[in-house]
Amino acid sequence: MFKKILIANRGEIAVRVINTCREMGIQTVAVYSDADKTALHVLVADEAVCLGDAEPTQSYLNMEKIIAAAKETGAEAIHPGYGFLSENSRFVGKCDQAGVVFIGPPAQVIRDLGDKITARRIMADSGVPITPGLTSAEADAAVMRTEAEKIGYPVLIKATAGGGGKGIRIVHSSAEMADACASAAREAKSAFGNGDIYLEKFFTNARHIEFQVLADQFGNTVHLLERECSVQRRHQKIIEETPSPIMTPALREKMGRAAVTAARAAGYVNAGTVEFLVDENNNFYFLEVNTRLQVEHPVTEMITGIDLVRMQLEIACGNKLPVSQKDIFGRGHAIECRIYAEDPENGFVPSPGKIAYLKEPSGPGIRNDCGVYSGVDVPMAYDPILSKLIVHARTRDLAIAKMVAALQRYVVVGVKTPVAFLMDVLASDAFAGGNVFTNFIDTHFSSWHPETGDADLALLAFIADEMAASRKTGQKISGEDAILTPWQTLGAWRPGL
Amino acid sequence: MFKKILIANRGEIAVRVINTCREMGIQTVAVYSDADKTALHVLVADEAVCLGDAEPTQSYLNMEKIIAAAKETGAEAIHPGYGFLSENSRFVGKCDQAGVVFIGPPAQVIRDLGDKITARRIMADSGVPITPGLTSAEADAAVMRTEAEKIGYPVLIKATAGGGGKGIRIVHSSAEMADACASAAREAKSAFGNGDIYLEKFFTNARHIEFQVLADQFGNTVHLLERECSVQRRHQKIIEETPSPIMTPALREKMGRAAVTAARAAGYVNAGTVEFLVDENNNFYFLEVNTRLQVEHPVTEMITGIDLVRMQLEIACGNKLPVSQKDIFGRGHAIECRIYAEDPENGFVPSPGKIAYLKEPSGPGIRNDCGVYSGVDVPMAYDPILSKLIVHARTRDLAIAKMVAALQRYVVVGVKTPVAFLMDVLASDAFAGGNVFTNFIDTHFSSWHPETGDADLALLAFIADEMAASRKTGQKISGEDAILTPWQTLGAWRPGL
Amino acid sequence: MEYRLNVNEEIFSVEVENSGKHGFRARIRDQEYDAEYVHVDDHQIHLKVDGRRVNAYVCGQDDGKIISIRGRCWFVSDADLAGQKGTRKKGLGPGLQEVTPPMPAVVIAVAVREGDVVEKGQGVVVVSAMKMETTLFAPYDGLVKKVNVCEGDKVMPGDILVDIEKTGPDSEIEAE
């Protein structure tokens, strides 16, 4: 196994990778930009290298600086996390040249699958159904219009590179096409360094269901069941769960087989995700392969009991997969809520700033993959994800109840978050029913505003806090004179070190 | 299901019960003594009733006050936790009379099994092997001596009531008998209100392995696999795990069947634990039944995916067990470390006091059932348990590595704890080998002292803290001027609420 | 004692009377509350209100306190002080009458120049934060008097990125 690796990422995913490394006795090197000098991933790593300016191209997207940092610190491998360079085949090529192991698929696989067009061809050739649409990138809005007329509006303009909801636009009519293409291309260029876009059919009542796959260097390929990721805002997932409420053993078997076929056809190695659209009749269409660890990987870990980062490391250092398909089964139900710095009352616009206070929920079956802490600044240069709250329980209903209870105890002050919004979504009949399509938020929560029921309590808390402040003389004592006697505070005696 | 219940306990177990209630939509009533006015279990309950003086007989052991609190608040049921009144059949009787459901077995079952003598007889009659020793309580040290001569020293003096390592003495020779009996009886009297003691054979190289059982009111009785609880100090468990390193499918089958037989023979209802001694040849002997939720129940929850408190509530309100024996299987390996307020360098003497600072570890597969927080006082009137750190991983080795990594991130300042001690035990070859007997600590760690390797780092931290304090002008800013520009701190703009 | 408090833009009068060392009685609208509190730490107030317990997390801000209870947040401020500091929150949201970003952001594109005539709803500036692009539109028909930003500039809510002189008829008073 590697002795030391570099994590070419930031935030919760860097912290999460470091967690597994710590348990495996692997030393970790963090990298950071000027905006992240005191970010959590820097504080929990064994070493850290500053890359420079906050601007991603100067730091987390700067291949030369990152590879140099790996060489300089003696890191044998680089874990790319998600986003940034995780699906950049040129970066993988540079790692290969530098003699640093890239923890992910080979460059060629990323190139093939990262180009969504090539991926669609590979899948079609191996018998996996794909969505109707273009099979080549297109810069000309006029050509886009023609194709859209052919397959019918609405259509989706999509970046051929990247993922994470960036560079995607729904187009409902010809008039919107030019702006949508320009905007999608610009966003894609900024996010992935590649502005190529194409077009495919947009399914209004569709589900987004994906399968986790793992493949080692010896041709062993398995899937780790599905994830339902239909609840999205701005085409980015905010709630994921597994199993999918619509999944049947037969459909799982069929889609799982398709996922493994897809991975094999692409010559896949390491952890990846095969995404499908599932229509109202449970027909499924290949969407794309995400050639990296997925944001929502924890729900799979919760129900399978398998640490996916550990698997990535085992595979990358040349070990055989320690699990085979028959060992893999789900137990219970897991849900993830993404806690973004954003304002759900105002179109989910980003909300960077200082986290004045943070209190994470905890308890049996609750996991919070968190990249921030009280007092840290959330820079506006990067993705707004603060943390991911994951719960695991015996059934979907129990998991929903656990998630609501956990969200109620999640305190984030200083930046806006969707915590209250998520509470209302999770507690809704619509979500409980499992009728969750990708337009779920627009359909059920487009004009969401927070409940104001506890406003009186907020007023009382304000007054109590004023009184406490005016009473506070000298230093703070927990519970103040609620504590009874000097005896119980143990006076000057120093009870322990 | 109940609408509201009262939790007749304190500390981590009260908090843990409240956690499940919150997820089930059950309102909770905490009770507390004067020493616990700001204890965590009071802060997280929906309501709380003060019982009075810190002295347990005036508060947590005061049946009348507790039942009155339940009636007054409209709580339909009482969860007793562990310790205190959890195994007190008189209390169950009083609950019955008051029309409040006791969440636990019927009074008669507790009476039979709580008297270890009666329990031994029931088990012998139903074919479950018991340890050699007395079959009646005995106050006369001379009679004890006679029996000890018969079965051979060392012997164990044990309280017929209670558990948790209280009222137990090992006696190696006739000379020690009188003092041991007097001391055990006095401790038992103080802890359980009953000073009766008896004597049984002490096995030097024995393992303590117990089986969790669940039984509903309709005669459905299942076991939830074993827990290995051999690592003890002062005859009280400090590390528990499941599965047991020595368990084979055949032995598990045999012992599991014995556990279910034992529960059925006693007419058991609700959650309970059948404890066995296992000798070096894997012969097992019934020790006792704990007629309550066990401190170490979380390891079972981790590997079975079943919430035992929820099961207790379901059973108590008259529902059928929602799981049958064939649904119950273990996955992976779970370990629990008990974090006591005590000094492992000094005979594990209790260390009450103020918790000046607490930072709990978290991460995938890590659970910390905690009853304290930064700033709270740990009173000396009660058990020294602060929290229980539980980890879950695919194999025993991985769980050990996860536990060590979690302990390294556990910060408790203000009272002494065994965190460093536990790190060394978990990392030892002896523990890794799984050769764990009840004398494990005495054998391998009797003269433990903490490593001093990082002392230089402590010196540097001291100096850095001095420098930071002298630099601090005005208010504290996270990372101080490591933060670059006013832009990044977002100035006076209020970014979110 | 009487407080006039502003909660999420609504003003409440609260009559407060001390009762005991850590207790008070309060009347909000026609509702009476009997409250006790424990100051757990600088950010946590444990409240007992008519026997029911609840934890409130409090964070002081320049002009009030953010209070988080059961996963929901409120901004509470002293209504009598609010005016003095000239804070202008919600109500008339930013961007409705002025070209100002909804969040701290970087200017990605400026689509107009001084002297341009713009129509209401025409995109004039594109800003980006946390990788999300937002187009800011002209709030009314008008003439661009001044462009205050360039590509790459960092901007805050309230910053007027483009000054537009109204040329269209009305739209002075407009529903939100």
Added chain:
Amino acid sequence: MEYRLNVNEEIFSVEVENSGKHGFRARIRDQEYDAEYVHVDDHQIHLKVDGRRVNAYVCGQDDGKIISIRGRCWFVSDADLAGQKGTRKKGLGPGLQEVTPPMPAVVIAVAVREGDVVEKGQGVVVVSAMKMETTLFAPYDGLVKKVNVCEGDKVMPGDILVDIEKTGPDSEIEAE
């Protein structure tokens, strides 16, 4: 700058030289360290020592600081200040020469009275804390001059529960 620091009863001389705003060089024994730090919050110091990062949690006490690193704790104090406050810690542990409890406790039983003759190792008082009983023994042969506590009394380490006048020969200097 030179610090004389006491770590768990051992005294270290540390030569310290500032380097940069949040950095310093230190020499401990013959080991040189290049350190930088971030003051994360009141209780957390993030250290970078010769490129390696580590988090230290610091809690100020009356007479020093408790420092927790990677699950282990140290008590560090300024050796030059230590004497002034008359603190007497470890070294000669409590209970070795005096009848004093090892922890805050309650007296459960007193087995001697004024005037009793006691033998070294004889149990004289039983105390209890957190439900654990501890018997305190006579540290030497002697005569009970005074019993300072009754059953039910709350006692602290350092409190002398029973005064015993030595009658046996030596045992003034005794190995720990």
